Amino acid sequence: xxxxxxxxxxxxxxxxxxxxxxxxxxxxxxxxxxxxxxxxxxxxxxxxxxxxxxxxxxxxxxxxxxxxxxxxxxxxxxxxxxxxxxxxxxxxxxxxxxxxxxxxxxxxxxxxxxxxxxxxxxxxxxxxxxxxxxxxxxxxxxxxxxxxxxxxxxxxxxxxxxxxxxxxxxxxxxxxxxxxxxxxxxxxxxxxxxxxxxxxxxxxxxxxxxxxxxxxxxxxxxxxxxxxxxxxxxxxxxxxxxxxxxxxxxxxxxxxxxxxxxxxxxxxxxxxxxxxxxxxxxxxxxxxxxxxxxxxxxxx
Amino acid sequence: xxxxxxxxxxxxxxxxxxxxxxxxxxxxxxxxxxxxxxxxxxxxxxxxxxxxxxxxxxxxxxxxxxxxxxxxxxxxxxxxxxxxxxxxxxxxxxxxxxxxxxxxxxxxxxxxxxxxxxxxxxxxxxxxxxxxxxxxxxxxxxxxxxxxxxxxxxxxxxxxxxxxxxxxxxxxxxxxxxxxxxxxxxxxxxxxxxxxxxxxxxxxxxxxxxxxxxxxxxxxxxxxxxxxxxxxxxxxxxxxxxxxxxxxxxxxxxxxxxxxxxxxxxxxxxxxxxxxxxxxxxxxxxxxxxxxxxxxxxxxxxxxxxxxxxxxxxxxxxxxxxxxxxxxxxxxxxxxxxxxxxx
Numbered sequence: 001x002x003x004x005x006x007x008x009x010x011x012x013x014x015x016x017x018x019x020x021x022x023x024x025x026x027x028x029x030x031x032x033x034x035x036x037x038x039x040x041x042x043x044x045x046x047x048x049x050x051x052x053x054x055x056x057x058x059x060x061x062x063x064x065x066x067x068x069x070x071x072x073x074x075x076x077x078x079x080x081x082x083x084x085x086x087x088x089x090x091x092x093x094x095x096x097x098x099x100x101x102x103x104x105x106x107x108x109x110x111x112x113x114x115x116x117x118x119x120x121x122x123x124x125x126x127x128x129x130x131x132x133x134x135x136x137x138x139x140x141x142x143x144x145x146x147x148x149x150x151x152x153x154x155x156x157x158x159x160x161x162x163x164x165x166x167x168x169x170x171x172x173x174x175x176x177x178x179x180x181x182x183x184x185x186x187x188x189x190x191x192x193x194x195x196x197x198x199x200x201x202x203x204x205x206x207x208x209x210x211x212x213x214x215x216x217x218x219x220x221x222x223x224x225x226x227x228x229x230x231x232x233x234x235x236x237x238x239x240x241x242x243x244x245x246x247x248x249x250x251x252x253x254x255x256x257x258x259x260x261x262x263x264x265x266x267x268x269x270x271x272x273x274x275x276x277x278x279x280x281x282x283x284x285x286x287x288x289x290x291x292x293x294x295x296x297x298x299x300x
Numbered sequence: 301x302x303x304x305x306x307x308x309x310x311x312x313x314x315x316x317x318x319x320x321x322x323x324x325x326x327x328x329x330x331x332x333x334x335x336x337x338x339x340x341x342x343x344x345x346x347x348x349x350x351x352x353x354x355x356x357x358x359x360x361x362x363x364x365x366x367x368x369x370x371x372x373x374x375x376x377x378x379x380x381x382x383x384x385x386x387x388x389x390x391x392x393x394x395x396x397x398x399x400x401x402x403x404x405x406x407x408x409x410x411x412x413x414x415x416x417x418x419x420x421x422x423x424x425x426x427x428x429x430x431x432x433x434x435x436x437x438x439x440x441x442x443x444x445x446x447x448x449x450x451x452x453x454x455x456x457x458x459x460x461x462x463x464x465x466x467x468x469x470x471x472x473x474x475x476x477x478x479x480x481x482x483x484x485x486x487x488x489x490x491x492x493x494x495x496x497x498x499x500x501x502x503x504x505x506x507x508x509x510x511x512x513x514x515x516x517x518x519x520x521x522x523x524x525x526x527x528x529x530x531x532x533x534x535x536x537x538x539x540x541x542x543x544x545x546x547x548x549x550x551x552x553x554x555x556x557x558x559x560x561x562x563x564x565x566x567x568x569x570x571x572x573x574x575x576x577x578x579x580x581x582x583x584x585x586x587x588x589x590x591x592x593x594x595x596x597x598x599x600x601x602x603x604x605x606x607x608x609x610x611x612x613x614x615x616x617x618x619x620x621x622x623x624x625x626x627x628x629x630x631x632x633x634x635x636x637x638x639x640x641x642x643x
Binding site for chain 2: 029033034035089092093096098099100102103104106107108110111114115117118124228232235236239269270272273274276277279280283284287
């Protein structure tokens, strides 16, 4: 029983990472109906940004000030990269077929990964992520919980709550919803559609960059190609929860995270494949996802 | 004279010439064994790209798991040849016969899986289909990782070297002709109609579901055959050889050459297989160039580097010709429907 509880905590930490990433997929898909395959690469960029920031400024000042600063810098960096990608790779393709933007996303993914690999100082070899968050093991009734886990889960939960409020309780959130329903009509209502799309993209990218720091803190090996499988699983979480729904992304992330940890404890080699089996089953029997409701919106 | 021209089409001579030049240069030592191997792999990649073109370019269904079909073909054919050589001795005759049998068996099993994967495509479209096919490729890879008979994650080694350039060239020609005739046939026209607008096609009485399945099965068969050739050329296959990155490679070849055209597929696959060998001095940067090339093509050159043209000698239809013929075909079909409705 204790074993199960321990696994549950691991599942929770992995699930909160997936939920953060899935949020980005959901935001972008919700607003321009596009699967941003390069989304997880922003997580990799975020992790590397934090890694280099810490290398350059690591010795200066106390950790209590430095770490939040690094986080904010990474967040801004992620938002900036997201903005640039949207502006130069995806915006010219708006109005073309979904397949075109999908191929563009593949192109961006290849570009980011291979450019990072070529850059001096990065390379293909894995890097050790610095310990940014304080690591203290806490013993609760015989179970080991590290403070890193608690901080990561707390940050993820805070960000998710923030997004939930932003999307459903602010003017900007209303604009996002309007654009996602009908771009032409929203533009007639005086909403600057391009600006809303750019900001949404940057938001998703910033979440992914923060996710990179959290990932690095939990699993301290980062490498250029780490995005592939994580990105796919996060996307699966978004679809399972109901793509376009923010609560769905959280639920999906937790389900996939917990399921993966449990599967990995007895059938490691097939757990990745099984995620896809679940995805296909969900798409076949409830294409709108668990929390997607009955919305019969055209999904092309 | 006309019949003579019908039997001896100029394209035959050009194909023969290409074959003789490559083999001749190899015999003369101007193409070393390594480059010859690269050219053979380019041939296999062309088969794969033509097969992917049938799904993406002709039927308009985005598939990101084409390496999955290839891996099925590769593994099944390797198993067939292993079983066969346990009974038979290796001679020139059995080598070729068994290669043919193994490759066809691989293709058939891949086609069966193509049928299975086509089922979900009836329900999901566009981006979702891309993810389902990606998932299919990953599931297949996960399965090969746990099958002990084929060496699991370590890979399947000791496959006899049966594939040679001649075989690849012959099968490549068959693939070109098969897909050319497919596009010109009623099946191909229906697939094109599905690509252009599946709701309109359905309204005209094209059974979208059947044609999507047909395209997937046909393409999967070709991919399986290509996988079989690949396995017997490289002599060692591993589940990770057929990862999502491999599928992405073929998508890049297809879009670089020009999606929707056979000549574009040939051009893209050949150039992008041989180019990296010539760009060795750039090391990892060539992958960055690849990515930029892909982005450039998708944003500014929707018809690819080959510009939607076709090799003249292949006697293929250009995109415009296909479009106008498709329109005629649709009009004929509408007229027939009207007449049926009247009577």
